[in-house]
Amino acid sequence: MQIRIAGIVPESFVDGDGIRCAIFMQGCLRHCEGCHNPDTHALDGGRLIDTADIIAAIKKNPLLDGITLTGGEPFLQIDAATELARAAKNFALNVWCYTGYTFEELPDDAATLLENVDVLVDGAFIESLRDLELQFRGSRNQRLIDVKKTRELNKIVLWS
Numbered sequence: 001m002q003i004r005i006a007g008i009v010p011e012s013f014v015d016g017d018g019i020r021c022a023i024f025m026q027g028c029l030r031h032c033e034g035c036h037n038p039d040t041h042a043l044d045g046g047r048l049i050d051t052a053d054i055i056a057a058i059k060k061n062p063l064l065d066g067i068t069l070t071g072g073e074p075f076l077q078i079d080a081a082t083e084l085a086r087a088a089k090n091f092a093l094n095v096w097c098y099t100g101y102t103f104e105e106l107p108d109d110a111a112t113l114l115e116n117v118d119v120l121v122d123g124a125f126i127e128s129l130r131d132l133e134l135q136f137r138g139s140r141n142q143r144l145i146d147v148k149k150t151r152e153l154n155k156i157v158l159w160s
């Protein structure tokens, strides 16, 4: 399956817990003021790549703790994002996903991706709530959500 990406950081230490392959997906409609990755906004920007190539690179790296789907907006390419997340889970890697949606606003077809996500960093970046002390997120409205527990208990449970 083809996926449009802005780039890949094969070993990131800042896009979630541990050593992670961070996949920056191309395309976002929010245009948050102060967004750190404005080059990822254009829906036709970046480059197309086969998900199989990304999966092969992930499989080859024994140092990884997980992968991170970020962007851009991963939920705009939900099928490709799900394929990457499923593959990572099959390799016993954990999956983090950043999104501009809040958990409550996620599109109806989000479930297939969410089933394969451990931590969802939700909500758009809000410059007036920016806080450099925060871990793995830019503004105070954003949450690190434990997706499995949240789905089980039907209420937001934060990752810790």
Ligand code: SF4
Residues within 6 Å of the ligand: 028, 029, 030, 031, 032, 035, 036, 037, 038, 040, 071, 072, 073, 099, 100, 123, 124, 125
């Ligand atoms: S949702 Fe994320 S990628 Fe999109 S504009 Fe906001 S901060 Fe940037």
